[in-house]
Amino acid sequence: MDLEAVRTFAAIADAGQFQKAAADLSITQQAVSKRIAALESSLGVRLFTRTPRGAELTIDGQAFLPHARDLLRAAERAVASVRAGRRPLRVDVIASRGAASGLMRGFHHAHPEIDLDVVMLLDIETAVASIRSGEIDASFRAVAAPGRYLPEDIESVRVLDEPLQLLAGSAHALAAARSVTLTQLAGHRIWMPGIVPGSEWAAYYDDLVAEFGLTIEATGPNFGSDALLDTVADTPALATFMGEHTRLVWPAGHGLRRIPVTDPTPVYPHSLLWHRDSPHPALATLRAHLTATTATTATTAATAGDDTAGTWVPGWVTPR
Template identity: 45%
Template sequence: MELDLGAVRTFLAVVDDAHFTEAAARVGMTQQAVSKRIARLESDLGVPLLTRSRAGVKPTEDGAAFLPHARALISLADQAAEMLRARRRPLRIDVLGRGAASMDMVRAFYEAGDVDVDIVVSRGAPSRGSMLADGSVDAAFGRTTEPLPPGIERVPACLEPIPILVGRRHRLARRRRVPMEELSGLTAWMPGNARDSEWADYYRFLSAEFGVQIDSSGPFFGRDHITERIAASPDLITFGNKRQYPIPPDLVEISVTDPTPVYPWSLMWHEANRHPSLPLLIAHVKDRYRPFATRSQWLPAPDRPLFPAGPEPAL
């Protein structure tokens, strides 16, 4: 005997709604078609499953015994179908910001193979764990120093050098690079640094260690507004690069050295995720990661254990 899963699903709808008319509306069939499906299922099983009364429909003793097995059958069928759909759908990747190094990593991964990807931009750490756990995204890039939620795994992905942007009237404007110590006492205007964000935490450490004042005051009206104000100021700087900001002619990007601040990107995913392309992304990121250079790069102290140092080049 082979059970018709459509009939089993219809049986569950009738039990849950307690009426044939409501169940028919739920499964998108006529009441007559629902009755025929139930009759066929009862015939296949050789027992009556439902009793009808003025109060509605309820399972017989055999129907009640069959009910948990019916739910398990439909649950397994739905899981199997979802697994196959997941294998066909694009790999959903949270890049945190479209102008960040994470976007470059995803683009390189996409161009290196034949994996379809969907780009997601989230709010960062507050939503990342739940999105990875419930499958809203398959993988996520970001900075994390706190213990990860249960089931979330991570690997170091990239250390992104962070330059500064200044206006052409700024005293540093003619420099191609500037030592970090020369930024001490300057003010970096960064209104997009939300107080509890992972990037604001990074700049708190940078400010404390090197004496750069981080000013996050004022509403964030967009990157155009930031570049306009920086370009017009003889004093303000901001941390960022040409990928993140539109660079007008009167704005200059300058590399920071001795040490170069680098933003620590990790790749995170949930251990239960079975998307067939996820291992390919993890392998791609691992293969292209370059270790932390302790003499020439700077990381906040909490990040350093997560980004092991590699061999330093000879001086």
């Protein structure tokens, strides 16, 4: 259906005259008459009756009017959904319970006037392609894994270094420890199902294993966080890594312990990616918010490897 004809129909219904509707739409009265004639022809009914007082809706015109207004509102919403500045800011956070999701919740709390559309994409290739196509405006990733280079039109900034913690059940050998060192973890089984080969987080844990002689097992199907928590709680020989800002809830009977890892503390580097020519005005607000928010909480990792702050990141991580 011709939306311009529908818009003209609604304008005549509001104005009560073809001539006034033409003036309101900045078109000629002849163009108005042609649009209505075409619309009536496509619908197979008369929409207006001409009277000395102007144009009056027929019974069919009265029946069509509310639907015509719905069509016009739907068209406005469709345009707004893709128009930068009017559509929501679309951001990829990978997982709903991770640190990036927490950062976006904080941003929403600080800027409730900005509409958000939060999505979860699995791999960095999909995220980068979605940024370049305009499908999303930004993504939280660890940038960049060995051998992977961002396209020149993709910008990135490191916004948060998240310390890793050991999650273990109450019967685990290290459950009573107030903290554990990476050296102490050598020889213990750390179970992390769901690590995707080739992903940036797989590269991160590969380097962690290689440097500190750890044993990380990614065997078995990934049934999600609830199944992981159940298994770790019930298996004394297993533990897992969890980000300090990851929000998970488990039954009190599980007796799970979150234990800080030290000497050095492995930190996972979260970066924000966006297109350098992104037109969305809220993106600058998000970047400024992240800079202000994470400045006081991020652990500085200025160089690869063990740094002066006692933290560790892989050598391929971009310095802050």
